[in-house]
Amino acid sequence: MKTQSRKEEIIKIASYLFKERGYNAVSMRDIAQAMGIKAASLYNHIKSKQEILSTLILEVAHEFTNGMNTVVEENTFPIQKIKKIIELHIDITVNHSEGLAALNNDWMHLENEDLKAFVKMREDYEENFRKIIRQGIKTGDIKPCHPEVILFSILSTLRTLYLWYQKRGKLDINVLKKDMVSVFLDGIVNKH
Amino acid sequence: MKTQSRKEEIIKIASYLFKERGYNAVSMRDIAQAMGIKAASLYNHIKSKQEILSTLILEVAHEFTNGMNTVVEENTFPIQKIKKIIELHIDITVNHSEGLAALNNDWMHLENEDLKAFVKMREDYEENFRKIIRQGIKTGDIKPCHPEVILFSILSTLRTLYLWYQKRGKLDINVLKKDMVSVFLDGIVNKH
């Protein structure tokens, strides 16, 4: 974090504004003003507004892809893999929170190859997750619900974690991991 | 559905476009073109683009508020109330799916009184939900996790339900309700 290039600074400030208002509602003038310079000056460091968006999103998307690949390759049981995926999301939320809003809400404003690459990565990610759940149902470790209900219950929660992690920033990461794993694995009903 | 005013038609088409691209990426010209007329003609039926957004969002927001008030007033146990909330979200997702994308992603583009009204409704909704969870933990019906983890796990999933309900539209509503309640109350682990 010591030497932060001007480009990285632009992307960081842009990510904050994108999170608050969305990609299309933030102008190059807004980004420039937040940095104390004029819009035209931004173009000395970046090629286009698009470049900011794609850098931001694809960086985080690769984190997810790499993390999922590690989980898939592990020689563990499905339930253990799901625990690892929950922890992966929590770690990325804590360490790369800037890009998560754009990744969730503004990915459709990516263009051409970047859009295609992102959609592919997201589909592969979901498919890997789905296979783990199906495997767990097959072995009897996971209860025989509709796999899509399980997939989207967990994924929806993990994807929007960034929204409330900042609000309740005090929450200890390890408590969060423990409680979230507990809620999804065993539910919220108290077993006396 | 028989007599659909021109205004309702505009809002319906706009809601579809907003869902695909977001409020700011959809122009009045886009909406007009989708209806086969010119942008200027839209203003014979609506006051502004803002009016489309606020009509769309506040209508659904009131559905949630009314539904939650009904649940709160019922004389039932916390677990039963949570079941009812899950069913409320599923019913609104099925019956008012048009406005849910805007409500989730474009509410911040509401202005002045409409923005204030929406934020108030959302805060009240979450606070009612939070109270039910706290009550359940107090009575021992719900396990002593951090209440915020439970609140957001359930709410995140319910709020993004509209995204995949359309994708896997074949899914029977009653199966969906049953499986979703089952996942949240008892978790995904199979109890042999």
Next chain:
DNA sequence: GTCTATAGGATGATAGAC
């Protein structure tokens, strides 16, 4: 690396004819 000036186009909205 930042500035001013500006090109070139899109945007929300209005006026007034039909």
Next chain:
DNA sequence: GTCTATCATCCTATAGAC
């Protein structure tokens, strides 16, 4: 109710001076 014409403003991006 719809149209054409248009306004005033905003947008991304570039050229060229300093």
